[in-house]
Amino acid sequence: MSYTSHIARITLLTLIASPLVAQTPTTTQLDPAPIVPPVTQQPIAPQQAPAAPQSDAPAAGDPIIPMAESALDDVQVEPGVQGDPSGTRIPSVSELSKALQDKENGETQSDVGLGTDNVITINPDTVEPNAGPPQDTGQATGQGVGGITPAAQPPIPSQPVTPATVNAASYSGVGGLPEGRSPVTVKLQVLLDRAGVSVSIIDGVKGGMTESALKAYEARMGLPVDGLLDAEVWDMLGGNDIDVYMKQYTITEADTQGLSAPLPRDYGELAKLDRMGYTSVSEKLAERFHMSESFLKLVNPGVGFYAGETIVVVEPGANAVGKVAKIIIDKSDRRLRAWDATGTEIANYPVAIGSAGTPSPSGHMTVEAVALEPTYHYNPSVNFKQGDNDKPLTLPPGPNGPVGLVWIDLSKPTYGIHGTPEPASLFTAHSHGCVRMANWDAQELASLVSEGVIVDFRE
Numbered sequence: 001m002s003y004t005s006h007i008a009r010i011t012l013l014t015l016i017a018s019p020l021v022a023q024t025p026t027t028t029q030l031d032p033a034p035i036v037p038p039v040t041q042q043p044i045a046p047q048q049a050p051a052a053p054q055s056d057a058p059a060a061g062d063p064i065i066p067m068a069e070s071a072l073d074d075v076q077v078e079p080g081v082q083g084d085p086s087g088t089r090i091p092s093v094s095e096l097s098k099a100l101q102d103k104e105n106g107e108t109q110s111d112v113g114l115g116t117d118n119v120i121t122i123n124p125d126t127v128e129p130n131a132g133p134p135q136d137t138g139q140a141t142g143q144g145v146g147g148i149t150p151a152a153q154p155p156i157p158s159q160p161v162t163p164a165t166v167n168a169a170s171y172s173g174v175g176g177l178p179e180g181r182s183p184v185t186v187k188l189q190v191l192l193d194r195a196g197v198s199v200s201i202i203d204g205v206k207g208g209m210t211e212s213a214l215k216a217y218e219a220r221m222g223l224p225v226d227g228l229l230d231a232e233v234w235d236m237l238g239g240n241d242i243d244v245y246m247k248q249y250t251i252t253e254a255d256t257q258g259l260s261a262p263l264p265r266d267y268g269e270l271a272k273l274d275r276m277g278y279t280s281v282s283e284k285l286a287e288r289f290h291m292s293e294s295f296l297k298l299v300n301p302g303v304g305f306y307a308g309e310t311i312v313v314v315e316p317g318a319n320a321v322g323k324v325a326k327i328i329i330d331k332s333d334r335r336l337r338a339w340d341a342t343g344t345e346i347a348n349y350p351v352a353i354g355s356a357g358t359p360s361p362s363g364h365m366t367v368e369a370v371a372l373e374p375t376y377h378y379n380p381s382v383n384f385k386q387g388d389n390d391k392p393l394t395l396p397p398g399p400n401g402p403v404g405l406v407w408i409d410l411s412k413p414t415y416g417i418h419g420t421p422e423p424a425s426l427f428t429a430h431s432h433g434c435v436r437m438a439n440w441d442a443q444e445l446a447s448l449v450s451e452g453v454i455v456d457f458r459e
Contacts, residue, residue: 161181161182161204161299162246163247165183166186166246167244167246168183169186171234173231176228177210178206182206183204185206187245188210188229188234189203189204189210190314191239192210192213192214193316196317197217198213198441199350200349200350200424200426200437200438201292203291208427209350211227212334212335212350213350214229216333216335216337217233217237221236245314246314246315248310248312248313249285249310249311251306251308255281255284255285255307256306258277259277259280260273260275260276260279262279263276263400265387266386267386267389267395268389268393271378275396275397276396276399280293282297285313287399287439288440289314289315290314290316291313291314292424320338320346323341324340324346324449324453326453326454326456327449327455327456328456332459334350334352334426336417338449347448349437349445350426351437352420352425352426352435353435354434360434361410361412361415362457362459363456364457365457366410366452366455367408367410367411368410368451369409370406370407371406372405372406372446374397374401376401376402376403377392378393378394378395399419403420404419404437405442405443406439406443408449417442417455418434419436419437419439419443420436420439
């Protein structure tokens with residue numbers, strides 16, 4: 001069983017236009033409506049997906065989906081507060097976000113300024129897990145996967161990150177990625193995103209996320225899997241193509257609307273809100289362009305993020321299209337792979353999975369339903385007590401909710417695949433058994449799946 005510190009209830013407020021809940025005659029109707037346009041990986045500018053075939057499953061009225069855990073309840077906790085028998089205090093969304101951004105800003109440069117992917121057909125049932133987590137690839141020590149030692153390569157000289165340096169970034173085939181942040185790493189992350197291999201947040205920093213995505217791309221293309229950039233990978237990704245990878249964007253009035261005030265820590269106060277929305281324009285735009293908020297601010301010094309201002313953003317890939325027939329969640333490298341019925345991988349994402357104490361499930365299950373903009377149900381009689389809140393509460397939906405913008409319900413009770421308000425934490429934190437993704441990745445996956453899709457957890 002999954003860790004049951006949290007039990008969440010999802011009301012299917014919106015459904016993507018795919019056969020997740022059937023539209024059969026019934027006297028009970030979903031509220032507000034049984035069919036709405038599907039979301040996309042750009043949460044503030046969703047795109048319409050093609051209509052999907054109908055299902056033979058019965059319609060549901062006010063369905064409730066229990067969940068095993070909360071994205072706010074990571075392993076990093078502080079000394080307890082009065083009234084909390086667990087002896088720990090749950091950090092707020094704002095605290096987590098600030099801590100992550102402060103950590104990243106401390107590791108990055110201060111020099112800034114303005115200035116269709118190739119796929120091969122693979123049988124998902126025969127795919128072997130990649131060799132260990134990113135930190136075990138031997139990139140730092142020179143020891144390659146399978147005991148092969150790659151030739152020593154000097155790092156690429158680092159440069160300030162500007163639209164000019166990113167768009168002109170090239171790779172000669174010699175040298176590893178620079179430490180820290182660099183134009184060539186920004187471009188590589190954008191190229192991987194466009195190829196349907198997510199790095200989660202684009203921040204231009206060499207690290208585990210980029211290495212994991214490189215390994216995933218190499219495995220897809222049938223290349224030796226080592227997580228190292230080389231001339232063949234760069235060329236296959238289109239690194240030598242002339243294109244715009246970083247561009248200017250003018251903030252609109254719509255971008256500045258629908259924001260939430262800074263979110264309180266107390267669940268009782270959160271339950272009084274209508275929505276746990278973005279708390280700043282920079283947070284909202286960072287998610288739209290798949291960037292870390294600190295990176296967005298770093299390349300836009302002095303910007304107030306007001307309507308009419310022109311800022312610099314990256315140009316990520318368009319939504320993946322197709323129909324997923326099978327999902328493989330590989331616990332060894334913490335990635336989720338989505339395959340169509342022909343055995344072609346159409347999407348690949350980094351995920352956070354359960355820890356040894358609260359593991360994710362194993363074996364085979366199926367997708368039962370998808371909820372967009374899910375609410376979160378808190379019940380202190382079943383799980384932890386947060387502060388002085390001793391009665392059940394329903395927390396409102398929104399991108400900063402405990403499960404983000406999407407809940408994909410699995411046939412194993414209390415387990416699901418969902419979004420998170422903290423995409424930067426995917427490689428540094430464990431879930432309580434469920435599978436966490438960046439909000440935009442979860443939205444894209446939700447537009448590709450339907451009821452009955454096979455989900456296979458592999459060790």
